[in-house]
Amino acid sequence: MGLIFVLSGSWFIDVEINKVYCNLKSNVISSNRNKEVDLQYVREYQTKRDDIKHLRILLYGPVGAGKSSFINSVSSILLGRISNPAWANNSAESDKSYTKKYETHKIRKGEENSQTYYHLVFNDIMGLEEGSGSGVHPDDIKLAMKGHVKDGYTFNPVSPLSIDKSDYNPEPSADDKVHVLVCVHSANSAEIKASVLQKMKDIREAATQLGIPQIAIMTKIDEACGETEEDLKNVYKSKHLKKKMRDLSAAVGIPMNCIFPVKNYSEENVINDDVDSLILNALRCMINFVNDSINKT
Incomplete structure (x- = not known):
């Protein structure tokens, strides 16, 4: 653990590992986040506005970055077992000819007969x-x-949705709008191509104008770094991953403290505490960023 700077009553930076810990309930700093505390926080989350029932999270990024896998991983963590609600999309995520539909993924509380959903x-x-x-x-x-x-x-890909189409929603509610924009990028991928990077910057600028909070999720950290593959707890000790995060920050303009390295569930058939902890940390910070934004309006 490096030097600790207190930015406010709820934000802390560990300089040595360059990591922000979000909104802890106490002022005790620990290098090992409490998975159960974060899990309970995410499971019990509810928006404080009557016109917003669900926090809407929009994932975007290059083909094959792990967007659908991240949704499946969040579902697995909240259900306590491996789950693949976005499996159909995920199975074809690397196929450039595949045309995907816009779909809202809700996560049930409990098993299939449950009629209640998490507020994400x-x-x-x-x-x-x-x-x-x-x-x-x-x-x-x-x-x-x-x-x-x-x-x-x-x-x-050739023609975007127009106002005269049936799929266009002319009067979106506050619940229909996106509340947080998440850039998903693979730590194991090559440098982002210039044309893709320009698209990402255009999207980010539009989100900024709309006042939408933005973060980045860096996936596949185990594939990109041998020491992290050996033990996920090494994630913030890895100089290679830190450089990857810095490169992403410089490329897309997202601050380092808004970039979260994660490993999605892929080959596992049971859940793992280390995988869960990284994803839950990202989710908790995501929720806090959104709360700061939507409670202003």
């Missing part, structure tokens, strides 16, 4: 690709952020 919903979209005419059109992401895209809309 995820929207997974087609991946960003090089050049025009391929991958999700940035204008569709901008419309989705404003709540204008209905569930079931099929993304068209």
Whole structure:
């Protein structure tokens, strides 16, 4: 543990590992986050506004970054078992010819017969690709952020959704709008191509103008770093992953303390505390960022 700076009553930075710990209930700093505390926090989360029933999380990023896998991983953690609600999308995530539909993923409390859901919903979209005419059109992401895209809309890489189409929602409610924008990027991928990077910057600028909080999730940290593959607890000791995070921060303009390295569930058939802890830390910070934003309006 390095030097600790207290930024406010709820924010702390550990300089040595360059990590922000979010909104702890006490002022005790620990390098090992309490998984059960974070899990309870996420499970019990409810918005404080009557017009917003669910915190809407929109995931975007290059093809194959792990967007659908992240949704499946969150579902697995909350259910306490491996779950794949976004499996159909995830199975084809690396296929550039695949056309994805706009879909809201809700996570049930309990098993299939339960009629209650957690107050977090995820929207997974087609991946960003090089050049025009391929991958999700940035204008569709901008419309989705404003709540204008209905569930079931099929993304068209060539032509974005227009106001005269049946999939266009002309009067979105506060619940339809995106409350946090999450850039998903693989730590094991090559440098982001210039055309994809420009699309990401355009999307970020639109989100900033709308006042939408933004974070980044860096996936596949086990594939990118041998010492992290050996033990996920080494994630913030890895100079390689720290450089990857710094490179992503410089490329897309997201601060280091808003970038969260995670490992999604992929080959596992049982849940793992170390995997859960990293994802729950990201979720808890995500919730806090959104609360700060939506409670202002």
